[in-house]
Amino acid sequence: MQELDLSRRRALQGLAALAGIAGARPSAAASKSYKLGVNAAMYAELPLDQAMAHIQKAGYRYICIGRVHAGEAVFSPDLPKAERTRILRRIRDLGIEPIMSLGGFAAHLEADGGLEKYNAELDLCADFEIPIMVGAGPWYYTKFPNLPKSERDWEPEVSRFYAALEQAVRHAESVGVTIGLKPHTGMTARARDCIQVVKRIVSPRLKIAWDAGNVSFYEGVYPDPDLPDLAPEVKAVCIKDHLGLRGDENFPVPGQGQVDHELMFRTLFTAGFNGPMQIERVDGRDRGKLPPEVIDQRLFAANRYLVPLLDRLTSGA
Secondary structure, three states, X not given: OHHHHHHHHHHHHHHHHHHHHHHHOOOOHHHOOXXXXXXXXHHOOOOHHHHHHHHHHOOOOEEEOOOEXXXXXXXXXXXXXXXXXXXXHHHHHOOOEEEEEOHHHOOOOOOOOHXXXXXXXXXXXXXXXXXXXXXXXXXXXXXXXXXXXXXXXXXXXXXXXXXXXXXXXXXXXXXXXXXXXXXXXXXXXXXXXXXXXXXXXXXXXXXXXXXXXXXXXXXXXXXXXXXHHHHHHEEEEEEOOOOOOOOOOOEOOOOOOOOOHHHHHHHHHHOOOOOOEEEOOOOEOOOOOOOHHHHHHHHHHHHHHHHHHHHHHHOOO
């Protein structure tokens, strides 16, 4: 009961804090030529309605949809179709639009039963009218950052993944959802690796969700020198900054780390990028420990940094 009271108190404090900064909020995202959203899972401890209110008051109207809010499943393959329709309507009535999911991480394609689970996530995206499902290839490490898998284990795992991915892509084509694989070590570690993936399976429904923060964190590379060659295949962006050496889990507010967002976005927009973008993390070293009012402040700071930058780049200035 004490924890519940604390959560409620934090939620009220966060809404009060946002009310204080609402007057300084950037112009509504609806007027923009791009779709900049946030990872709603940051507010997983809050009920859905409260979470959407926090996101909107921080200056956003788009989300990478979260799976659970305050114990309520809002995005799950277990939801009946009618319930999916009801929840989508509920989110939209709150002034928010889902534009992305991380459903590709909910199923391991190379595992037994993985394809069925992956396809179920694609169906879920289709029912929520979400155009991009983000995932990644197999995890390359037995223990990150210094113990990679043996080639004897790694190569068969990659082969199984590709065999299942081909089938998943066919299903994605049938339901009209794009699979966006993102840098996450292994076969999508860097831009040059991502290029090989989209060359191997050619489809308008298999593209890349770029994540410069992951390339910095997992690979110690920033900026990625091969992004200009990959850029035409990038159809979504997971925005997070990174600070420190490879393997240093520190993801500050965008603009406060070592990722050159202006160079990244300039490269992508020059290649014709017009896909959805979501701020994935702002928690620094405090993964999963931030109260809602602190998330509010950090997302507002991210907005103040990203929106003028994106406005300038998309206006041709």
